[in-house]
Amino acid sequence: MRSNIDYNKKVLEHFENPRNMGEMKNPDAEATVGNPRCGDVLKIMLKIRDDKIKDIKFQTMGCVAAIATSSMATKIVKGKTINEAKKITNVDVAKALGELPPIKIHCSNLAADALRKAIENWKKFD
Numbered sequence: 760m761r762s763n764i765d766y767n768k769k770v771l772e773h774f775e776n777p778r779n780m781g782e783m784k785n786p787d788a789e790a791t792v793g794n795p796r797c798g799d800v801l802k803i804m805l806k807i808r809d810d811k812i813k814d815i816k817f818q819t820m821g822c823v824a825a826i827a828t829s830s831m832a833t834k835i836v837k838g839k840t841i842n843e844a845k846k847i848t849n850v851d852v853a854k855a856l857g858e859l860p861p862i863k864i865h866c867s868n869l870a871a872d873a874l875r876k877a878i879e880n881w882k883k884f885d
């Protein structure tokens with residue numbers, strides 16, 4: 760599926776071959792966030808060992824940019840410590856993808872927000 764928005768090659772590559780997309784059994788933490796601008800939803804699931812993100816999965820009912828940014832965000836944080844991971848911002852994710860069309864910047868908030876919320880949820884129950 761292609762959209763008529765002008766995405767760069769890297770964004771399209773992550774959309775067509777998303778990393779870490781799917782279900783996770785018995786995650787140590789998870790969070791679901793919605794994008795108030797479009798109603799799209801993203802769920803992030805984490806396995807955490809020794810304060811590091813050992814595994815991460817996402818599921819989304821989102822657009823091309825939401826899928827590509829989720830893919831990139833999960834790729835960036837896998838293996839990082841919790842402290843490193845919670846500092847990742849939507850700007851870091853968008854930069855790692857090269858760029859996002861300005862009207863799709865709001866989509867990049869989903870992955871960073873869901874990740875931070877999942878880490879907060881984990882800390883509550885840890």
Ligand code: FES
Nearest residue numbers: 797799822825866
């Ligand atoms: S349009 Fe909803 S996340 Fe992109």
